[in-house]
Amino acid sequence: MAWVVGTGSFLGLLAVAWGLVTLRTGWVLPTARRHVTRPQLHGLGALLTGASVVLQGLxxxxxxxxxxxxxxxxxxxxxxxxGLLLIALSQLLPLRRSRDHTNPSGV
Structure with missing residues (x-):
């Protein structure tokens, strides 16, 4: 049983590292890049999900x-x-658009 919890804790640490990288740089894994519209929410969700698993292991x-x-x-x-709710929201919410982006011609 200990190896199952240890493996889960290791995957939780990977999720925490992934969340920190996403929060810090905005980088998202290439497999999720097409779907994620809000990288900050995605990073926070990965951080919470990983923290949950790591705490259970500890x-x-x-x-x-x-x-x-x-x-x-x-x-x-x-x-x-x-964490899972934040990851889902990061993929379902529409892109943020500035006024300049919605009307590029300036008319």
Whole structure:
């Protein structure tokens, strides 16, 4: 069971790193680049999703002080669902357009 949690924690760390890179530079993975319209939301969503998985792993290996299972369950699920919601919104919201972009001729 420990290798499953360890693998999940490693993937969570990758998601956290991916979220930080996206927040810092605006770079999105090439497979998601066509769909993402708001890179900042996408990066924040990846950061929250990865943090949820990493925290669950840290609780499992007893690196962090133990809290009740209800707090771990509901807190982890809240972080995970918030991250997934932000990732979905980053793909569903329309592009932001400035006034100059909508009317390039200046008329």
């Amino acid at each position: 609780f499992y290996f007893r690196v962090l002080p133990s809290v009740s299972w209800e707090a771990r369950f509901f807190g982890g699920n809240a972080l995970l669902l918030a």
